[in-house]
Amino acid sequence: MEKFTLELLCHIIGIGSASGLLYKDNSLFIVGDNSGFLYEYHLDSKDLKRHPLIENPTENIIKKDKPDFEALSYFQDTLYAFGSGSTAKRNSMVEFDLVQKKKIATNNLSELYAVMQNFASIKPEDFNIEGVIHDGENWYFLNRGNGISNKNTLFSLRAKKLNQEFTMLSNDYKLPKIKGVRSSFTDAVLVDAKIYFLATAEDTQSTYDDGEVLGSIIGRIDLETMKIDFTKKISDSHKFEGLTVFKKDNNKIEFLLCEDKDTEILETAIYKLSLNLK
Template identity: 70%
Template sequence: MEKFTLEILFQIIGIGSASGLFLTNNSLYIIGDNSGYLYEYNMENQQLSHHPLIDNPSQNIPKNIKPDFESITHYNDTLYVFGSGSTEHRNRMIEFDLKTKTISQKNDLIDLYALMQNFGSIKPEDFNLEGAIFDGENWYLFNRGNGISNKNTIFTIHAKKLSEEFAMVATNYKLPKIKGVRSSFTDAILVEDKIYFLSTAEDTQSTYDDGEVLGSFIGRIDLATMKIDYTQKITSTNKFEGLTFYKKSNDKIEFLLCEDNDTELLETKVFKLSLPVR
């Protein structure tokens, strides 16, 4: 792949362990995997707002009881925030209305997650959703293969609502390695007819315990074939877990990224990644 650029665009004080982001107009919405809030950062006036997603929210919830919000996607005026499903406390999906800035619905996905595990032949201890896309007709949910079985799986669910009857397809991927450690999905977005995804190589065989971060990739999947077009290593040090579209020109496409620093430090760096259009 041709040359890319990666730079720190700005830093936000007050958010830790960022795990997903979504940009609309000048508002950057961010979730953290140890937080009970949806954060809204106004990039123009640099103001940070907090929107509660759970009862009695805090910014540093203990690991054993945290909701583990790892995925964020949107359609029309609704944001959808997903728990990872990696423990019994992490099965929630929150619908957030962007117009009223309030929660419109809370959903318990424990039955859906159990069905996905069975359908995709993924053991509960290897189930860990870290990416979500909704295009109005189909849901694409990304299992991060950082467990022992390395099951990097995209579940395609054909339904307008996850509470309806649906058809499901599970597609498995072998993602690139760093130092012998296979990378695993950490986020994804849809741009036109392509899925752009992040994957990180982390030296661990657990969906619960963190390991040494060896680097991250950007990759692209053709929506029609569900096959990977390309992958490109973009860092040897960062654990990127959030991806959102920023800008596109005739020769360049730009994204904003955030990283999970796996600490209790309430500080988040937002990066800009520029790729040549191909």
Template identity: 55%
Template sequence: MEKFTLEALFKIIGLGSASGLVYKDNSLFIISDNSTFLYQYHIQEKQLSKIQLLEKGEENIPKKDKYDFESIVLKGNKLHLLGSGSTSKREKRITYNLETKEIIEKDLSQLYQNLKQTASISDNELNIEGALFCNKKWLLFQRGNGVNSKNGIAIINGKLNKNSTIEFIPIQLPKIKHIETSFTDAIFVDEKIYFLATAEDTTSTYDDGEILGSLIGRMDSKTFEIEFTQKISDTQKFEGLTLYQKSETQIEFLLCEDNDSDVLETNIYKISVPKF
């Protein structure tokens, strides 16, 4: 593909293990997989604020207890935060209304159970790492980093509830070294799906492994045919992707990196991808 650029944009202090982000009105809304806060970074002021989502506000939650919010989606005036589903504690959906500040918590355990049955995914291999809403459907991106390497997209008609119909589309992603990459986020832009994927040397959705690299790619939003992939790092695990700005010739995205540590700092990157 044509030349692309990846650059470090800024560092946010006070937030660690970033797992997803949304850019809106010169602010970044960021989630962390080991926190019960929604973070808002005001870019011009370089200030970070925290929005408490659950009754008990916690950061750096131990792995066995964390809610593992891995997906954040802007739909209308609401942010939707989804747990990964990889343990029973990780089956929540939180919505935050940007206008009214209302917070609503919903249990997704039955929906996730139906998804596992539809896709023939075992309890310990479900790992939803990205989500988006397009063509009147929710798409949930299953990260196939378990033993069976089952990457795929769950297509959910209508709302995210236990009565929704589910279709699962397996997706084969490129390898980095000897490991198939697996989804870490996705976004819908101009009728296309742009996604991130990482190769991690582990067969567990729970335990971390050696990072072998990350890539960005694009697929058709109707056929899910992959149109391109490009490796963007040999060592980093990018887990969040949001639209920053676009022109006639290129699209700029912002990315966040999960450093898999307790250090409360997060680097934000910008990647410029040519249109073609």
């Protein structure tokens, strides 16, 4: 797992602060943490579409008001966009139909997020969901430990839908440091009973305020043991916040990554990360 390549795949004009990424049917679905839209970018035609996720959506919503969509997940034909839960205005989960290409529901996750905080002893100011996975039977939520307590926590919920009864487990992880700063989860994806995750080191002790970016790593958690198989630093300067599978065979897996530059510039770079599996 030592060998990897990271290369720029494309630039997309019209999207800023990309934070969640999904590749499906040669299109990229992207959310930005300061935007009220779900973006759909076709890799061949370079066509960019905007789908509203909130009422009266705009780009570059001011920080105190933004819904802070940080994670994308999907199962079958439904895509889910999650707010981070880091403030009271960031507790929404929007369901989007990938066939009809329209929003079908908005759910308030305040109660669920409160249960998660209580269960894992995470203070509200240290709660910051940045990755979500759904496989039809389970939900996995990753809390980014960029608060004072460095709580990098993986929540495992056994439920088909989040409005049903569920069982919950949580596991805490001590991720590697980069330049003396502890890295923290920024996204994840499920591949063959393994969770591949991104983590970034950012010189801040706040889930709200940004800091100097010191680099990013990729790692893998085995769902049977709930232990980390490996971690590997992939950048000294990028804040990668979106992860999705692009291609996979027995020898190699290719991911697509998006970068959150924490600016109001409506431009996003998509990178391809190739990992050798043998």
